[in-house]
Amino acid sequence: MLHVEFPAYAGTLVGWAAARDPPRAPWHVQAVARQVLTALQVLHAAGVAHGHVDPRAVVLLAGDPPNRAQLATRPLVAALAADAAAEAAATEPAAQFVAPEVAGGGGASAAADVYAFGAVLRWLWRATAAGGGATGGARTGAPAAGEDELRTLVARLLVADPRARPSAADVALHPYFTDSYVDRYVAGGDIVGVNAKLAAVRDLLAAVRSASRRARADLAVARGPGLADRVLAFFGRDAVAARRRGGGGEDGAAGVPPARRPLRVTFEGEAGVDEGGLAREMFALFFEGALAPAAGLFEDAGGEVLLPARLPRGEGAAARAARADRLEAFGRALVAALYEGCGAPPRLGPSLFKYLAHGAAHAAAGDGRALRDLQKFDPALGASLERMLARAPPDGQGWGLDFGDVSSSDDDAGGGARAVTEANKHAFVVLKVRRALVGRRRDALEAIRRGFVAALRELSPEAAPFLKLFSSTDWRVLLCADDDRLTPDRVLDALAFVGWPKRSVVPDALRRSVRAFDKDSLRRFLVFATGSPGLPSAPGFEIQVRAQPRSPALPVAHTCFFHLDIPDYADEGEFVAKLTTAILECGTFDRV
Incomplete structure (x- = not known):
């Protein structure tokens, strides 16, 4: 007997949300449908039919990244339902999602699942008709005019003869799924490409800097161990306030906010006149000193990246306030480095950029790639948690751990801390990772973000709200220091192709893609493949590009091992589309 386990997730059932949700964007429909289709591919490849594919079996998951979905079983649907009345009121009649042969008394089959998937796809699309107002009867109608690919696909899926329907694997190769809506809209000029956003911000900063060029801010530093302290004092709250009040004595600075000078x-x-070179050298020395252990601002747990050090609880209030002011000054210095075209070193951990981008709300929600981030910071702890997820407890009962180590509020009613078991270990790992990356250093992260946001607002009050739309990867690419070593040839030299047949188009297609990347695209590729926007300096570093069996799946990166697994796609067009989607969605492997 084949046993198929469906994990249970806290989420929103598509069918129940339909009555109160706004019309769905086309890319949302495409993303949800692709994930449901992938689940069917896995089941059908194992010889299993789902048998109950309809909107009530599609669970939208909360958190980041958005548009994540899971295909559930009927028992899970019933368990998640608030009550039977709510289910009946908010979902469509099940009959329209049942294949004709099943309605006539036949059993479940892969072909019947494909029919039901077509009905779900048609149903999902019901609110995206022109004007966004399609409801009621439009839910079972054809897709909106102009969506020829979707109309053709739905028609193929809903044919009465099960032998004429495509398999789930064939459906995944249909242009509706292989062509990203984002790519279509970028090509048509309807939305801005990811790197165009970064270019627009750089152009804005250059314009602000040009308009403020007469209002210079003088910063004199001395080489040596005290340089970082002097720069932090310059960007400290009191020094910034003094410059704001009196212009700081600089020529032409009156009335110009300090961050714009x-x-x-x-x-x-x-002797030397600063024409940009001295500022670049100063920031390089500053970050080297500020990230050093002696500065006490960042800590190293044996990994490739650094994170803000925790503010010691035992310190007095004055000492904690002084340390927080230094971290706030570091946040301002990050913005100043960006403004001067210098950037920050790639050793800053991804969690810092996620906090800069999203703040405490993001930290509370967690992140799907958190274990990868922990492994970059603390390899030993990350490996331990990875082993915990992959194995059963040694004695078959428990792990000898409790939730008191990760959450002071996760106690049993009896007062004792809840034990970690095989059933709840995933929740424990999520909390453990979040505590290590964010919870124990929340005050330090908040101080850096406070200075960072304040400086951005001062630079451009009008543009600052729009920068909230940036992802953490956008910020990592934007703030990353310009590295002359980062060239397509250097990246190509680091690629090692493993297991590829001679006839495959993928190796040469990847080489051509990398050669065509600009600097920002190279950084995004490296964030995807290695977790860092820069090339590691370790001798002998390589990214293994490993061949996988042909499938419509996206490339998957294992950043802890520098492995990039890519299916042996049939043609270069499919490869480029899949790689682009994976990079933009940062489809990196993780267990949390």
Whole structure:
């Protein structure tokens, strides 16, 4: 007997949300449908038919990234229902999702699942008709005019003869699923490409800097261990407030917010006029000193990246406030480095950029790639949690751990901390990762973000709200220091192709794609493949590009091992579309 396990997730059932949700965007429909189709592919490949595919079996998952869905079983649907009346009121009659041969008394089959999937796809599309107002009877109608690919696909899926329906694997190769809506809209000029956003921000900063070029801010530093402290003092709250009140004594600075004043850097005892080179050198030395253990601002747990050090609880209020002010100054310095075209080093951990982008709300929601981030920071703890997820407890009963280690509020009613078991270990790992990356250093992260956001608002009050639309990857690419070593040739030198047949088009297609990447695209590719926007400096570093059996699946990166698994796609067009989607969605493997 084949046993298929369906994991239970807290989420919103598509069918129940339909009555109160706004019309769904086309890319949302495509993303949800693709995930349902992938689940059917896995089941059918194992010889299993689902048998109950309808909107009530599609669970939309909360959290980040959005548009995640799971295909549930009928028992899970019933368990998640608030009550039977709510289910009956908010979902469609099941008959329209039943294949004719099943309605006539036949049994479940892969072909019947494909028919039901076509009905779900048609149903999902009902609210995206022109004007966004299609409801009621339109739910069972054809897709909106102009969506020829979808109309053709739905017609193929809903044919009465089960032998004439395509398999789930064949459906995945239909242009509706292989062509991303984002790519279509970017090509048509309807939305801005991801790198165009970054270019627009750089253009804005250049315009602000040009308009403020007469209002220079003088920063004199001395080489040596005290440089980082002097720069932090310059960007400290009191120093910034003093410059705001009195112009700081700089020529033409009156009335110009401190963050908008271009820096004029000098090194004490050295002759030189700053035309950008001195500022770049100063920031390189500053970040080197600020990230060093002696500064006490960041900590290293043996991994490739650094995170803000926790603010010691035992410190007095004055000492904690002083440390928080230094971290806030570091956040302002990040913005100043961006403004001066210098950028920050790639050793800053992904969790910092996620906090900068989303704040505490994001931290509370967690993140689907959190274990990968932990493994970059603390390899030992990350490996331990990975083993815990992959194995059963040694004694078959428990792990000798309790939730008191990760959450002070997750106690049993009797007062004792709840034990970690095989059933709840996933929840424990999620909390453990979140505590290590965010919870134990929340005050430090918040201080950096406070300075970062304040400086951005001061640079451009009008543009600052729009920067909330940036993802954490956008910020990592934007803030990453310009590295002359980062070239297509250097990235290509790091690629090692493993297991590829000679006839495959993928290796040469990947080489051509990398050669065509600009700097921002190279950084995004490296974030996807390695977890870092820059090339690691370790000698002998390589990214293994491993061949996988041909399938419509997306490429998957294992950033902890620098492995990139890519299916042996049939043609270059499919490869480019899949790789682009994977990079933009950051489809990196993780267990949490």
